[in-house]
Amino acid sequence: MITERRTLMFTLTLMALLASVPFVAAQSTGIQYQHANGVVTLTTDDIGIKVSAFNNVPHFQFWDESDDTPGADYHVTFSKLFEANDTNGNGAYDAGVDHRYGDPYTLPTDDWEFSGFVTEGEGDVVTEVHFNFTNEDTFVPPTPTALAEIPISMDLEIEIRVHINLTNSNEMKFDIRLEGWEWAYTDSILVFQFTVADSEHGQQDGTGEPADFEQDTSGYRFEFGDAYMECAEFAFADNSTIDPHQVQMRATHGQAEQGSIGKSVYLAFEYFGNATLDYDPTLGVLSADGLVPLGSEILLIGGAAVALLVVIALVVKTRR
Numbered sequence: 001m002i003t004e005r006r007t008l009m010f011t012l013t014l015m016a017l018l019a020s021v022p023f024v025a026a027q028s029t030g031i032q033y034q035h036a037n038g039v040v041t042l043t044t045d046d047i048g049i050k051v052s053a054f055n056n057v058p059h060f061q062f063w064d065e066s067d068d069t070p071g072a073d074y075h076v077t078f079s080k081l082f083e084a085n086d087t088n089g090n091g092a093y094d095a096g097v098d099h100r101y102g103d104p105y106t107l108p109t110d111d112w113e114f115s116g117f118v119t120e121g122e123g124d125v126v127t128e129v130h131f132n133f134t135n136e137d138t139f140v141p142p143t144p145t146a147l148a149e150i151p152i153s154m155d156l157e158i159e160i161r162v163h164i165n166l167t168n169s170n171e172m173k174f175d176i177r178l179e180g181w182e183w184a185y186t187d188s189i190l191v192f193q194f195t196v197a198d199s200e201h202g203q204q205d206g207t208g209e210p211a212d213f214e215q216d217t218s219g220y221r222f223e224f225g226d227a228y229m230e231c232a233e234f235a236f237a238d239n240s241t242i243d244p245h246q247v248q249m250r251a252t253h254g255q256a257e258q259g260s261i262g263k264s265v266y267l268a269f270e271y272f273g274n275a276t277l278d279y280d281p282t283l284g285v286l287s288a289d290g291l292v293p294l295g296s297e298i299l300l301i302g303g304a305a306v307a308l309l310v311v312i313a314l315v316v317k318t319r320r
Contacts (some may be wrong), residue, residue, distance in 0.1 A: 030125035031164060035114060040162070042129060046170040047285050051162055053112035053133040058160050060174070063201055064226055064285040072198045074227040075206035075262070076283060078160070078176070080104040080193040083184055084268075092250035093191045093266040101184045104193070105139045107158065127167075133160045156180040171284025179276040189268040192279075197262030198225055209262050219251055222265060223286070230282040231267060237275035247272045249279065 033042045038054020043065050050061040058078040064071050082104035087097050115132035140153045161175035181190060196213070197206020210224035222229045231251050238244040248270045256262045269277065 030121065030127060031119075031129050031166065033117060033119075033126070033129050035117070035131075038112070038114070040114075040131060042164055042172070044164070044166060044169040047172070049164070049172055049283075051133070051160075051174075053114075053135075053160070054110070056109050057107040058112075058133065059205075060172075060283055061204075062172070062227065062283055062285065064287050067226075067287065070201035072210075072225055073201050073203060074210065074225060074283075075195075075197045075199060076229060077195045077206075078107060078192065079195055079260075080106050080191075081178075081181070082191050082193070083188050084191055085185075086187070086189050086268075090250065091189065091248060091268060091270060092252045093189060093268040094252060095254045095264070095266070098189075101188065105156070108135055108137050111135055111137070112160075125166075128163070128165045130161070130163050132162070134158070154180055154182045168284070170286075171282050173280050173282050175278055175280045177276065177278050181274075181277070183271065183273075186271050189270060190272075190277075192267040192269075194229075194265040194267070195256055195260050195262050196222070196224060196229065196265055197256075206262050209256075213253075213263050215251070215253055222251075222253065224263070226286045228284055228286060229265065230284070232280055235269055235272075235277050235279035237272035237277050244278075247277065 029045060031042060031044055033040070035041075038052060040049075040051045042049045042051075046064070046066055048063045048065040050059075052059040052061070056077070060076045060078075061073055062076075063073045083101045084093055084098045085101070086092075087099075088094065112133045112135045115134070118130040119126050120128040134157070136155070136157045138153055138155050157177075157179040159175075159177040161177065162172060163174070164172045176192065183190075195206070196210055197208060198210040199205065199207040210227075213222065213224040215222050220231045220233055222231075231249065233249060234246040235249055236244045237247050250268045252266045252268070254264050254266070256264050267279070267281075269279075
């Protein structure tokens with residue numbers, strides 16, 4: 001009876017190991033990446049991404065790479081910056097309630113400098129890819145303003161830093177680094193405006209409003225179709241005289257402005273002085289699991305453990 005119990009225990013343990021060990025057939029192919037004509041294309045087993053800064057404001061196009069249908073493409077463009085008052089004091093930008101100071105800064109569509117790729121990997125499998133698009137521009141409001149406090153011009157540097165990691169193979173992070181913003185008022189908010197749209201797979205631009213667009217109860221996550229945009233609650237501000245400190249961000253949304261298709265997402269930041277702002281949203285697809293590839297060493301160890309357990313089980317059976 002004791003021997004039978006031991007045999008049963010070994011058998012159950014073997015079954016658990018067989019169920020949990022990831023074999024080579026289930027391994028990820030890693031991250032595929034390329035840059036051509038101002039467009040970066042990246043794919044994992046779960047998500048496909050195009051990041052463009054050529055003849056366009058920064059444009060993130062992504063889709064579910066595991067969908068054989070194919071499904072929709074989702075388009076998120078970073079289009080404008082503007083300063084606004086906070087009429088109701090909630091820290092967010094409420095279109096139709098808060099008003100903008102002067103003309104918005106529309107992000108440039110050219111002169112974005114590509115950094116090249118920085119990669120990490122295990123053997124032949126690329127597990128991380130990082131790159132930047134950077135633009136330096138002098139912003140001169142196109143129309144004069146009666147508000148003397150609004151700067152006549154400002155020298156801005158905007159850097160878009162993109163990161164994709166197979167630990168979360170169904171999403172990508174992008175950092176926005178802004179330097180040189182000159183505030184009109186210390187009690188106003190600075191707003192990053194994005195447009196979210198969708199299209200049939202392969203279209204270069206968004207052609208419609210994304211289905212089932214909603215903002216969750218936390219206020220920091222937007223879902224649309226089979227995709228999402230997740231926003232951090234805080235940004236970080238830094239300059240040469242102070243340590244980095246947190247800057248509160250509040251998100252809202254509304255209809256796309258005239259001449260645009262889709263939904264507008266507004267990310268509002270509290271006053272951060274003359275510091276450089278760093279902020280990192282995330283874009284991803286919902287239907288992918290985001291499997292983490294394991295190195296060949298781990299697979300060999302797992303296989304060896306199973307083989308050893310089989311031998312032990314056979315020895316026990318022989319001794320009965």
